[in-house]
Amino acid sequence: MSETNTVDSTGKLLFLSRVSGVAWVLIGSIIIYFHQQPVLFYLTGGEAIYLQLVTGILAGLCLGFAASYMMQLPFFSDIASGFEVVRLLQELPLSDRDNLEISLSAGFTEEWLFRVALIPLIGLWLASFLFIAVHGYIRFTSWAHSFFSIFMFVLSLALGVLFLYSGFWAAATAHAIYDFIVIRRIRSLHPAN
Numbered sequence: 001m002s003e004t005n006t007v008d009s010t011g012k013l014l015f016l017s018r019v020s021g022v023a024w025v026l027i028g029s030i031i032i033y034f035h036q037q038p039v040l041f042y043l044t045g046g047e048a049i050y051l052q053l054v055t056g057i058l059a060g061l062c063l064g065f066a067a068s069y070m071m072q073l074p075f076f077s078d079i080a081s082g083f084e085v086v087r088l089l090q091e092l093p094l095s096d097r098d099n100l101e102i103s104l105s106a107g108f109t110e111e112w113l114f115r116v117a118l119i120p121l122i123g124l125w126l127a128s129f130l131f132i133a134v135h136g137y138i139r140f141t142s143w144a145h146s147f148f149s150i151f152m153f154v155l156s157l158a159l160g161v162l163f164l165y166s167g168f169w170a171a172a173t174a175h176a177i178y179d180f181i182v183i184r185r186i187r188s189l190h191p192a193n
């Protein structure tokens with residue numbers, strides 16, 4: 001991949017991250033508007049915000065380092081290459097700022113849709129399943145893929161439990177930190193050429 005194409009692809013990935021984030025927030029907000037409490041309820045509900053942030057930071061670190069450890073296992077490289085997003089993260093020259101933008105966008109906007117909007121409507125288990133389905137993480141083609149699918153489902157359940165018992169800010173913070181750690185780990189294992 002030439003340098004110009006790489007820069008263009010990085011810009012496209014960041015643009016896609018922004019567009020999908022806006023889409024998640026809009027879809028989630030429409031669902032919330034027609035089926036649930038006022039939006040402000042979810043932004044201020046749960047534990048005190050500072051406790052949610054601390055809980056989210058700790059959970060994000062634990063989940064991120066668990067995933068980071070899993071990536072060191074021999075079977076991970078076999079399954080990772082099958083996911084387009086992993087290939088892009090490996091190939092594109094993302095800066096830490098790009099990683100932060102992608103992680104914050106995904107963490108906050110996906111939690112808005114999958115936890116805030118969907119859990120009260122369809123429940124924790126189904127919302128968690130939809131989360132990993134939308135991401136394309138459901139694959140049972142080998143025991144390694146099955147393990148990865150189950151790990152991602154448990155991760156999604158954990159984020160849902162954080163939302164239910166602590167609040168939106170805990171789940172969103174944990175998700176963003178998890179993504180930041182995982183993206184850095186993917187890139188350190190497979191640096192861009």
